[in-house]
Amino acid sequence: MNKRQLSRKPRKIAFFSLHTREPTHFGSGWMSGVIALSLALLGLGVVLCIKFPSFFTLPELRSLYPMVWIRALVLLILSSSFLAAIISLTLRQNKAFGVSALALLVPAVLMGGHLAPLGNATANAYIALDWHLLNLIFFCLIFIPLERAYALRHTQPVFRPKWRTDLLYFANNHIAVQTIALLVMLPAKLFFGWAVITPLQVWVQNLWLPLQLIGILLIADFCQYWIHRTLHVVPCLWRFHAIHHSVETMDWLAGSRLHLADVLITRGLVYVPLFLLGFSETIILAYGVIIAMQATFIHANVRWRFRALAKLVVTPQFHHWHHSSEPAAIDKNFAVHVPIWDRLFGTYYMPQRWPKEYGLAGTEQVPNNFWSQFWYPFKALLKANK
Ligand SMILES: [Zn+2]
Ligand SMILES: [Zn+2]
Structure with a gap:
């Protein structure tokens, strides 16, 4: 046996670990x-x-x-x-x-x-396991072929780094949707019932449905804009929102990475004016479907720029810049539906190219897995108060 053979360490065989260095190319199993x-x-x-x-x-x-x-x-x-x-x-x-x-x-x-x-x-x-399975199939069938056919980054695979973490967020958000919806509506009903003006609600409910839909999108996005901006500015709130910004690979699944507290704070506060204005259930449901689709789409790995629409509607390019780690793009593009709020309040940023990199650029050390990410903001809060 020669020296080289003696010094060779036995190869570690990872039979069951999901973390393996084995190749993932076609034919590797x-x-x-x-x-x-x-x-x-x-x-x-x-x-x-x-x-x-x-x-x-x-x-x-x-x-x-x-x-x-x-x-x-x-x-x-x-x-x-x-x-x-x-x-x-x-x-x-x-x-x-x-x-x-x-x-x-x-x-x-x-x-x-x-x-x-x-x-x-x-x-x-x-x-409703059947509903969640149908939901997952629906999103996979729409977004995976779309990202394959019109990819912004062609070399980015479907199973990119941290896809398992984001799939867990996706599953969790959908499975807990009923509980989340109840929790989102609770603060408005508990604390703002006194502020309901019935004639105003009747007037809103009698408006033409498309007008109600435009109204709900503008009002919800205005509130969402300021809540989102606050989440970026207040350090203890930023830790929760930083989980969403820890995304370094943009695709349809990346938008799911949101801390539960982030979802509850944002959606709960956005719901307050919608509750007070008394939008009909149909419109609130339509708004829910639009936000689910648009929030997924604006994270997608698609190269469409929608030049004509981009000034009116939030597009993937607009939101990709919100996730960019380039210094000029930090704290820009807070809107989710209409960029008008960013234009009005001075946070609009839309160069005629796509960002090179996404994420926190080392400013926060966000852990990688679902549960560590859940505890991360709380631990950071405890550390700051010591
Ligand atoms: Zn943000
Ligand atoms: Zn996002």
């Missing part, structure tokens, strides 16, 4: 592992919805599902997941994706797989 795990999660979710509709499905959607097609789809999902898991296990030294996918497939198959008996839908308390 990484893509098949991700597909296997995603399909296994989806398949298990659908089987749970079939077997326990009372607990996992939305009553309004139950009667709409074509069960024959859904069962055929489950068979396709589960068998594709199994096949992809075997490919990944064969090609890849790290077995985390393959083994996790198989571990999820076992309960799905044990519950009957595509033949799982349809359970009774009687209970009143439910988690």
